[in-house]
Amino acid sequence: MRKIFTVGILTAFSFELLAGGFQINQQSHKATGMGGAFTGLCIDASSIFYNPGGLYKLKGHQFTGGFTLIDPHVSLQTDANDNIDQTTGNATPFHFYYSGQFINEKLRIGFGVNNQFGSSSSFDDDWEGRFIVQNIGLQTFMFQPTVSYAILDEKLSIGAGFVYTAGNFHYEKGVPLASKDNEYGKATLSGSGNAMGFNVGVFSTPYKLEKEDYVFSVSVGLDYRHKLKMDLDNGNVDFTDIPSSLRDKFPESTGFTSSLTLPAVASGGIALTYEKPEKIKVDLLYDLTRTFWSSYDTLAFDFENADTPDSKTPKNWEDVFVHRIGLNITYKEFISVRGGIYMDQSPIPDGRVSPELPDNSHTGYTAGIGVNITDNISVDLSYLRSAFERPNASLTTEGFTASYRRIVNVYGIGINVKFGENKTTEAPSIE
């Protein structure tokens, strides 16, 4: 009675890697406090990232470093489950910038390191969407040597940085194949790669009104950060708990290649500054940012093992605008209080919302304070909150629909150190 029968090729597995806006916008805690609007203002070394064209404004040698604690809370509701919580832990991206004045008044040389893109998400092992994603994480490190030059002093300065990126990711999901021993198998992918790009900016203070007791100025800035195409040539996937009769297609381990494009970002910003020296300073900022997510169009995995079905997932993301408004009030050159708001458009169209990083257009609120502990050392604290709901959002390529709620609290602390400012200052009083 034995029947010879060959099972055909199993349908390709798609890998829904990082289907969510995974940009990390907290690259300075001054900026974060002010809704992230920082392209038209240059007050610390984080302009290496936000607009290297503005470094002219920084005298001497200045350092800015900071840590961010991202605390995400995401819940889902599906037809079958009333509530599912992500088990994602906190993320702690950091940044460090240096800007130094060399040779003459007009030249700055600087360096920056930060994590511009990244995300991580995880779920309980047995959750409903485990065949889409179980755990996922992406980390990127950007290294940016930078030169800035004030061609026309305050009227026009430019800056450019070379960006080297190293990134790594891991991704784990269930494979819906049952054997006697296991209800389903697992695929664990990991890979790393690097990419090169650049960051260029222009900065200008076209208008400055200097009166006896106050100064009013208008600054504008433009910045463009090029896309970063990361080739993942050395990817590896481990398949575990796979029925041994299907090991041809899902071997213990095989390599893969893929690539991931981190999108280009273009920003324009304007800053209005009113200052009564030694009394009060007020900055009002507006930034418009365009993130070119459409470059993230397809995610393909090409497996080394010939029998493992290759995977290609269309992403079809959209370019988005973000509006950012920020306010800074500095009292007696000592303490600054900041607030901001940003209106974020989601790059993810309907039908492409994935459970690991659901997104929706939303408005976020930020606050911050800065304290000049000494003339050379200052500390910034920032807080950002974003919250949204996205009811009945689908990921049509995976046949998954859920309602989402996400609240993200982001806390930041940064420290700024400067010396060698060519400016007469009173010696710090030590009491």
Next chain:
Amino acid sequence: MNNNFITMKKILPIFILSLTILSCTKTQFEDRVKNTGSIDVSNYVSVGNSLTQGFQDNGLYAETQAWSYPALIAQQMKLANPNMPDFKQPMAIGNGSGYMHLEFIDNEITPIRPDDPTYGGPYREDPTWPDWQDYVKGPKYNNLGIAGIQLRNAIGLDNNQRIYNHVFLDGISTLNIQGNPYARFLDWGDSPLLFGTPKEYVDHMRESNATFFTNWLGNNDVLGYATSGGDEGEFTIPFVGTFKASELTPVAEFRQKYDSVLSALTVNGAKGVCATIPDVTSIPLFNTVTLESLGKDIWIYENDGSTKRLAEEGDLILLTALTEIEDNGKGTENDPLPHTLVLDKAEAKRAQDHTILLNNEIKGLAAKYGVPVVDTYEILKTFESGMKMSGIDLNIKYVEGGLFSLDGVHPNPKGYAIVANEFIKVINQSYGANIPLIDITRYRSVIFPN
């Protein structure tokens, strides 16, 4: 400096306090209100055939019978109404009738029948199976599904039909004719052949006192014909007459009997749900062995077996013909495939057309009784080109498609969970109920061999 620090000491606590207030992080969704709407689930009764009984892998066995779609519907109803009594099924014991499984032999995944002398062992008929009736006869069951039953076996329109149905269901012990082994959990009364009074399937329905029912009868009124390769299965009961076990049930007869079934089920005012007959030619039994997969010409006997010709596109070779082709060398010009193993083009067309006619009857009569319909015909069509659910690829292919069990006719556990969800959706929609859907990822597809 002192002043500055005092200012800072004042501002910092305010900053931290406002953070604490703002940073509420509750994202959890409240549990939805669940209820069974306008239906009374105190006595849910399901009627139907093998699909309803929980048959799969060409067998009835305990593990998967527990996941029959009526049992799954009841499980979800109970979430909406915890007072609902347990849903009782006539459970097979252990391996029950025995069932198919897959083995990995010579690098090929091979379906094995339970009576296979080499590999069948652990999957063969349970020792209790021959006397199963001794274990299950008696109690009132909620699941009245009977593998193999056609709608037309539910009631006899004349004495001959009653005799035939009784023989089909209960056999004739005195003549040593076996009845339907899957029908042994019910009492069928006395044989009308011996002038006794039978108990018919509709009688069981009427006496079930159902407060809610699901009725998925009718599949075998087409499937029986199709799985016999269009053979009508003529057989003779001595002194009574000749019957056709697998002819397409005539539309008029189907109409009359479906009406009787709905009348019996609703006798106490029960509400319920009916389901249509899927296109039987969409199931793997008919679509797995193709000229393309065989890679060679196949000779077949057409119609009743009188003419032979080369199989062409549109002739559906049964999955069960594979053994004959591969092991016994059939399908050549000198030894064509018997007509019972091929649903030839014309027969397939007849089966398809007849399905549409019967479905029209189901829809019409259901409407007459105010009973909503789960259109399984349309639902199976949506899987023909393949789709994904919760990240799982699902289509109608044999073994790998994820929906069907190894017999190529009945769903696997995941397939049954999807069926149950379709019933629940219709119940929710039609009766204002809010019964939660099943997380289908909790139910497996076929078990691949190690």
